[in-house]
Amino acid sequence: MTRRGRDADCPDQGRGSVGTVLKLISRLPLPVLYMLAWLVYALSYHVFRFRKRLTCSNLRDAFPQMGQREVRVIAKRCYRQFADVLVETVKSMTIQESEIRRRVRIANPEVLEGLRGAVAGQAVLFLAAHQCNWEWLLLASRLVCPFPVDAVYKPARNPMIDRLLVERRARFGGSLIPVDRFIAEVMRRHDGPRGLALVADQTPRVEEDKYWTRFMGLDTAFYVGPQKIAAMKKAPVYFVAMRRLQRGYYEVSFERLAVPPYSMEDHDVVEVYVRAVERQVRAAPHDWLWMYKKWKYRKPLYA
Known part of the structure; x- marks a missing residue:
């Protein structure tokens, strides 16, 4: 049997080995991971120079008053912070509850x-954005919320990566629901009060419904899902903001954005969410x- 044939017959072996390596790395102290x-x-x-041109272009469009030097300074900090988030995300595989509570206030x-x-x-x-460490934000929120928190996520194309994502993000309770099944699952569940968590500042696909508004001074498309879910479940809406205190330490605050009733045809929930995200982005x-x-x-x- 060829090597390719053996690998095809044992797909779980590769998944297990990668997962084992990542878990071993996650046991390193954070100073080493940094x-x-x-x-x-x-x-x-x-x-x-991974997406460096795109990053600088986005910054120039959003902050036209900034000079080239200021744009480069922010871009460098953005990449440094993102690298920190990557290793902190790996640490999430084995981090203890007590350490999450200590690092996310x-x-x-x-x-x-x-x-x-x-x-x-x-x-x-609960609506959040890709600000600071959204992975630790989910873990910390589940520890302090008085009921389970289910989170929407986009499954990874690689089954190995997808399984690792689900295992890590569901460590402290709640469940992860694929984005294409989220609304159906939300409407089906009536087993008790639940939190529904979305990080909703991504760009919708071309074929998806969108809400267009001004964000960072630019015409920007946002998902309409938060409006639909809030209206169908008659749910109060909270923005979950995250602020970096220092390396590896964050502060989370909850801000009520809207209360029912809502209209499925309006976009008031999405609009107040966009304004909250913009305030957070401009601040840091x-x-x-x-x-x-x-x-x-x-x-x-x-x-």
Whole structure:
């Protein structure tokens, strides 16, 4: 039998070996992992220049008043912070609950305490952005929320990577629901109050419904899913903001954005969410994911 044939017959062997290596790496202390992060930053920014042109272009479009030097400074910080997030994400595979609680501080826990009276079937919609470390944000939120938190996610094309993502993100309770089944699953569940978590600042696909608005001074498309879910579940909506205090330490705050009733035809929920994301990005632009293709197509004339 050829090597290719043996590999095809044992797909789980490769998945297991990669997962084992990542778990071993995750057991390294964070100071050691941050040394690896510097290497990731140097390779991605200076050597391979991964999406560097796109990142700088996005920054120039969003901050036209900035000079080239300021743009480069923010771009470098963005890549350094992203490298930190990568190693912190690997650390998530084995990080202890006590360490997450120590490193991610909740600024206003009384907001969540006020949700303890939610009744069976009640949903609470939590919206976040790709700001700081959204992976630790999910883990920390599940530890302090008085009921389970289900999160929407886009399955990875590689089954091995997808399985690792699901295992890591579901460590402290709740479940992950693929984006294409999220609304159906949300409407089916009536087993008790639940939190529904979405990181909704990505760009919709061309064929998907979109809401166009001004974001960072530019015409920008956003998902309409948050509006639909909030309206169908009659759910109060909270923005979950994250702020970097220092390397490896964050502060999370909860801000109520909207309460029912809503209309399926309006976009008020999405609009207040966009404004909250913009405030957060302008306050700390280096902590947002500028290497995304957020403005990859233009607004249609009659959108």
